[in-house]
Each structure stands twice: as structure tokens, then as C-alpha cells.
Amino acid sequence: MTSPLDKAGSGAALHSRQTPTFLVESLKRTALDQLGGIVRGLIKPTELTLHEIELESPGTRRADQESLALIKQREAALVMRYRQLLADSFDQLLSQAGVAGQAKTALSLLSEEELDQHLDAQRIAATLRIRHARALLGAEARFATLARSLGVPDTKHPIDPERLAELLVKTLQGQTVPDGLRDLLFKQYQAELSHVLDAFYSQIDTLLGAAGYGLHVPGMAASRPVAAPAPAASSTEPMMWEQVAPRHGAPAAPAPASYAAPAVPAGSPYPPAAPAAGHAGAASAYAGVASEQLVRELGLLREQLHQWRQQAGITGHSTLPRAPGQEAPIPGAQRRPLRTDELRSVASLLQGEDTSHFAEALAHGGGHLQTALRNEMLEGARKLGLDPQYTSLSPEEQDAIDLIGLLFEAICDVHRLWEEGRNLLGRLVLPYLKLALHDDSLFVQPTHPARRLLDVLTEACESNRGASPHDRELLDRAQQAVERVIAEYQEDLSVFEMAASELNELVQQQRRRIELAERRAAEAAFGRERLMQARQDAADALSQCVREYKLTAPVRQFLSEHWQHHVVQTLLRDGADSARHIGAMNLGQALVEIDIAAASAQGAVIADRLLLLMPLLRDCLASSGLDASAADEAIARLVRALAWPDVPRSIVTPIAVAAPLEAAENDSALRLVDHAEQRQINQDALSAMRRLSLGDWVRLIDDEGFERALKIAWISPLTSRFLIVNRRGVRELVATAEQLALLAQAGRLIVGLPDAPFEGAMKQVWKHLQRAA
Numbered sequence: 001m002t003s004p005l006d007k008a009g010s011g012a013a014l015h016s017r018q019t020p021t022f023l024v025e026s027l028k029r030t031a032l033d034q035l036g037g038i039v040r041g042l043i044k045p046t047e048l049t050l051h052e053i054e055l056e057s058p059g060t061r062r063a064d065q066e067s068l069a070l071i072k073q074r075e076a077a078l079v080m081r082y083r084q085l086l087a088d089s090f091d092q093l094l095s096q097a098g099v100a101g102q103a104k105t106a107l108s109l110l111s112e113e114e115l116d117q118h119l120d121a122q123r124i125a126a127t128l129r130i131r132h133a134r135a136l137l138g139a140e141a142r143f144a145t146l147a148r149s150l151g152v153p154d155t156k157h158p159i160d161p162e163r164l165a166e167l168l169v170k171t172l173q174g175q176t177v178p179d180g181l182r183d184l185l186f187k188q189y190q191a192e193l194s195h196v197l198d199a200f201y202s203q204i205d206t207l208l209g210a211a212g213y214g215l216h217v218p219g220m221a222a223s224r225p226v227a228a229p230a231p232a233a234s235s236t237e238p239m240m241w242e243q244v245a246p247r248h249g250a251p252a253a254p255a256p257a258s259y260a261a262p263a264v265p266a267g268s269p270y271p272p273a274a275p276a277a278g279h280a281g282a283a284s285a286y287a288g289v290a291s292e293q294l295v296r297e298l299g300l301l302r303e304q305l306h307q308w309r310q311q312a313g314i315t316g317h318s319t320l321p322r323a324p325g326q327e328a329p330i331p332g333a334q335r336r337p338l339r340t341d342e343l344r345s346v347a348s349l350l351q352g353e354d355t356s357h358f359a360e361a362l363a364h365g366g367g368h369l370q371t372a373l374r375n376e377m378l379e380g381a382r383k384l385g386l387d388p389q390y391t392s393l394s395p396e397e398q399d400a401i402d403l404i405g406l407l408f409e410a411i412c413d414v415h416r417l418w419e420e421g422r423n424l425l426g427r428l429v430l431p432y433l434k435l436a437l438h439d440d441s442l443f444v445q446p447t448h449p450a451r452r453l454l455d456v457l458t459e460a461c462e463s464n465r466g467a468s469p470h471d472r473e474l475l476d477r478a479q480q481a482v483e484r485v486i487a488e489y490q491e492d493l494s495v496f497e498m499a500a501s502e503l504n505e506l507v508q509q510q511r512r513r514i515e516l517a518e519r520r521a522a523e524a525a526f527g528r529e530r531l532m533q534a535r536q537d538a539a540d541a542l543s544q545c546v547r548e549y550k551l552t553a554p555v556r557q558f559l560s561e562h563w564q565h566h567v568v569q570t571l572l573r574d575g576a577d578s579a580r581h582i583g584a585m586n587l588g589q590a591l592v593e594i595d596i597a598a599a600s601a602q603g604a605v606i607a608d609r610l611l612l613l614m615p616l617l618r619d620c621l622a623s624s625g626l627d628a629s630a631a632d633e634a635i636a637r638l639v640r641a642l643a644w645p646d647v648p649r650s651i652v653t654p655i656a657v658a659a660p661l662e663a664a665e666n667d668s669a670l671r672l673v674d675h676a677e678q679r680q681i682n683q684d685a686l687s688a689m690r691r692l693s694l695g696d697w698v699r700l701i702d703d704e705g706f707e708r709a710l711k712i713a714w715i716s717p718l719t720s721r722f723l724i725v726n727r728r729g730v731r732e733l734v735a736t737a738e739q740l741a742l743l744a745q746a747g748r749l750i751v752g753l754p755d756a757p758f759e760g761a762m763k764q765v766w767k768h769l770q771r772a773a
Helices: 020-035 043-056 062-073 075-095 112-131 133-150 161-171 179-210 292-312 340-350 356-364 368-383 395-414 419-427 429-438 449-461 469-488 494-546 553-573 579-599 603-623 628-643 668-674 683-690 737-745 757-772
Strands: 550-552 649-651 697-701 707-715 722-725 731-735 749-751
Touching: 020 075, 020 133, 020 179, 043 062, 043 179, 043 494, 062 075, 062 179, 075 133, 075 161, 112 133, 112 161, 112 179, 133 179, 161 179, 292 395, 292 757, 340 368, 340 395, 340 429, 356 368, 356 395, 356 419, 368 395, 368 429, 395 419, 395 429, 395 757, 419 429, 419 449, 419 469, 429 449, 449 469, 449 494, 449 757, 469 494, 494 553, 494 579, 494 707, 494 722, 494 731, 550 553, 550 579, 553 579, 553 603, 553 628, 579 603, 579 628, 603 628, 683 737, 707 731, 731 737, 737 749
Parallel strands: none
Antiparallel strands: 550 649, 697 707, 697 749, 707 722, 722 731
């Protein structure tokens, strides 16, 4: 197997390391290029967030806006300060080189504001370390090797999340930053770093590896496979995919030297295969694997895969089908496993051909893709003239076929991809199979370049029917990326990187449109809530005004229609404390009192009070859309009714108003909780839902079993309901904390940022293999 990049390190590399001074400068330039503009991206989003809060609650964030305006004036200076601090953190590596002990730092008391900033930085660092643990793994270990070679004291390195988080604290020193503004800035800083850290750590890892600072795996020999040591019984080191662990008591499988000499669990029907000519040999035993942990994970994955195949009854040496009229194979004839280069030639031959059967297999799931892929490869091998009597698929090649099949099916199982999205995914099956035959680190290396393309492609196609011009453009760009890989990929991984970057560029451009869609959805939901709340307040005001009084029909009609509508309008347009709303409320109370007086034949009092109410009456009728003539006629009806004490009177029956948003919501996800009102709500789940904040992500399992990544776009200041939108900013759900808690109890709602599609699919593959085993 050809090694894409020996991230495990080698003896030759250790003797040809790049000069540390030049290497540190190169790392510093990389950090400045990737991270130097982070501060510039903080101000605009924070400004928009404050503007939205100000629209909902005028005057509440005035101090934050003023402080942000001052920070914005000094934006250029702050960017330069951040870049200087970032550069200094690398320069300190050389200035501390050879120092035996770390210089003592003078201790001083921190102010409460400084303490809060450092606590915020620690929270950011903890979140980033967890979120980017896989990408950080190799880069951090290599950096530690560099630091030890320089004789630098064992301390935090410039690339550590803790150091990066502290950079913002130092950058903002001397600035007046209120607590609310600080929270927004730090949250945005975390988001900006999250967008770039995976790529940054991957580049650092690559630079250090190329410079000879490899990760030495103890006991690794260049001429023979070596079993990875079993983890200690007390180890708490997380496995490759969290929430998934090997079965209790199962021994750790030995890691393979290469796919030419796989690890064979006890009782497996697959005998060890001799190294094939198409492999690079045992010398590239750990090619493409960044650390011993990943080697172990690959071995465990393959062991589970072999057990799964044994349970499924899939034979170890699949043979080519005989053509019609061809003689049967000679009994006892030896079958030669196909060489990897032969199978890759088959994949290259078929790569540009029709792959609609792969898309159909993805639509059906349940292992159909693996079957279709085997049949396609075997038929392609026949076309190359390989003798079906003496040729078979080796277990190593079946590993690649099964893992690719399970991976692509898992992506379709978790993410809702319509027909066009499945077609695009099906087109990539053969290029990824060819890659897996060449580079097995695809399945265990979190920063593998080919993973990013599947991540971006899935995001672009998920729930995308191409209904809008923007969605159609996204699908067209996704197709271009797929066609580029099909046309250009041979063994160069940069093809995947370039295709992913081109597609991701459009995805990022559309994020601004998505943010706008989120704001519009929030504004629409808030408008509906305010309207329903105003109607409820007007209905309550009517009930309070009329009570049990018997009123004439014209007064009842006026209060129930024109006056109630007028109260709603004044609440929405002017506010509850406005003079216009107070006047409207006084008008209703006065009309009730006049009607009561009319029943007692107090004509003079009635006339005087009606004359005083004329401006309010006309304003009320105008807000209902009546012109001057219609308003005069309505007033005349009131006067005629109030002029006669014996006119029939009755009690007003206010019409009940539906609870806010209840009539507007009919989401299928809430049907589960519609009939569960009597179910006991778990208080821990309820507390977790109430802690959700703006911008948090949740994962919802819909009625068809698809997992949807959803975002909290707005929290109602009136009812505390959550507006939840999908990745495209389209409203998916409006629900209370109690309803979300019930969904969580039912296992249909998970709080937290969803995994990247590739990583999530590999988790599903691992679970599937463990269940079968």
C-alpha cells in the first residue's frame, strides 16, 4: 500500500529534522495566516446580535452597544495586538530554549472583571479541546516532541486551546467590556475558532510530520507486523467513537501491519494472506495512521468487521461468477486473491460509468450497497480478463468494500438525502473505494482530507430538493465537485481537498442568507406571539370592562368588534403604557358606564359624556378601517340605542382567544407529546431544556428515523418558547421547554452540536458491527 504521508514517524525522519528556528517561524506564519484575522470576525456578528436584542427589548443593551462602538473604532489596533500576542507565543519557544526551569511569575490579585474573563477563557478552552480533540491529538503530540528537542519547559504550547483562549483576554485588556458584551464576544470567539481549528491543527500536524517530528510507536518494526498493546484495565482513554465501546470482556485485536497481513481473530474463517504484490509491504505497516491509538482503533474495527461478516455468512474469498457456457472450476483449484492494484484498476475503469444502481442500493439500505459493489467489482474484473476459476476477492479487499458500503449507507440512514443527493453520493462510491484500498487511515484519521468532502457534500444535499434558486445552485456546485473527483482522482488527495474547498466556499457564502432567514423566522414568530398576546389582553380587558353588566346590542357589538380591535392595535403599535392605549381603555369603561346610566334615563349626563368621547370614538372606528361617513353612522347607532331606557339589554359573552401560537403549530414532532400531558416530566431533562440558549444546537429524530440538526434561533420573551430552525434557517419547530423535555425523554431529542456527517456515520458503522457481533 502506498503511504500518503507517514504520520507515524520513521528512523530516517528522525535523523533529517528541519532546523528548529526555521520550523518555528514556519509554524508561526501558519498560525498568523489561519488565526490572525479571528478578532476581525467578532465585531460584526456581535453588533447584529445586540441589534436584534435591542429590537426585542429596547434600551436594555445600550451600554453594551456603546462599548462595542468604542471597540469597533480600535478594531485595527486590536487585530494587530492579537497578531503580535500570537506571534510572541511562538517566539517564546526559541527564547526559552535550553532554559532548565521556568521563570517564576509574580503573583497578584485579580479584579472581579479579570477573574470573570479568565473563567470565560477556561470554559472556551475546555469546549474547544473536547470539540477538536481528534484533530488536536497528533498536532499536540508532535509539538510536544518539538518542544522537548528545544529544551523548552513542559508548559502549554502556542497551539493549545488554553493559550488561544487567553489571547482574547490579553487582547481586550484596557478595554471597557460590560459582562453582557463580554459573553457575546467570547461566544463569538469560540465560534470563529471552531470554524478553523480542525484545518489549522491538521496543517500543523503535517508541517511537523514533514519536518521529522513524528509520533514514534514503541515496538514498531519495519519488517514485520506488531500488535498494538492492550490498554490498561484502569484506562479512561476514550475510544474512537464515544458512546461505543468493545463488548465487555472482548480482547483487543492486534493491529494489522497492512491490509496484506490482516489481524485474524480467533475462530475467524479468514486465513492470513501473504503480502500481495500490489502492497508496499510490511515496511509501510502503519502508513496513514497518526498514533498508536488510531492503529489500535483500526485493528478493533477490522476485528469487528470480520466477526460481522462471519455472522452474516459472507465467505472469506468471494469468487467471480462464471459466464454462461464457461466450464466449472477444477475441484480443489487454488484461487489467487486479487492484488490491490488490480482491484484499483477495476475501480478506475468503472469510475466514470453509470452508478445509478449504487444510488438505488443507498435508497434501500440494509447491505444492498455492499452487494452491488461486490458484483460491480467482480464483473469489472471479468472484463479485464481475470480467470474466474483462479481469482477471488481477498479479505483485505472485502474489508474496504464493506466499510465503504456501511459508511455510505450510514450517511443516508442518518441524513435525509433526496434522490438527487443520493445520486451524487452514489457517484462517489467508487472513488472512495479506490481511496480505501490505497489509504486505510480514511476510517480512523479524523483530519483525513477526503472526510471533509463527504461532510460538505452531505450538508449541501441534506433536505435539499433544489426548490429555491439558492438550493439549486448548491446542488449544481455539489455536482461539479463530485464530477471533479471522478475525473481527476488517481492517488492525489488534494483532489478531495480542492473539491471540498470549492463546494464549502458556496456553503459559507449562503450562511449569510441562512442567518437572514433565521432572523425572518424569528421576527415572524415574535410577530405572531405579540398578536396573539395582544388579542388575549384585549379579550381580558373586555371581560374586565363589561363584567356582569347588561348592555344594549349596539354597545355590545361596538365593544366586541371595533373597541376590542382598537385595543389590539394600540397595544401592538403604541404599547401598554402609551397615552393612546390608556385612552382606548378609558373609552371602553366610559361606554359601559354611559349604557348603565341610559338604563336609568339620565339623558343629560349621557349627552355630555358622549360629546367628550367623540374624539376617542372616531379614533377607535378609524383604526377599524371605517371612513368618516361610516364612523358617523356607527356613532349614530350608539346614540339612538342610548337614548331609549327601555331598549333590551343583555350580558356580553366574550369570545375565548386561543393560547399563543397553539393554533399556528401543527408540527409532527410534537404529536408525540400532544397526548402525553399526564406523563411525568423528568426534572433534570426539563432543567437541561431551560438552559438552552440562542445559537445552541439539538438533534431531533423525526417520524421516519432521520436525525435532523436543528438550531435554537429565538427564545420568546413572552412565553419562553423556542423557535428551532434547520441548517437552512427554515422553521422546523416552536415548542416549550416542557415539550422538548418530553421529546428528550422519548429519545427523540439530543442536546448538543451534531457530529460531522462522516464521523457520525462511522459511529453508526461501529454500533452496527457491535450489535451484529
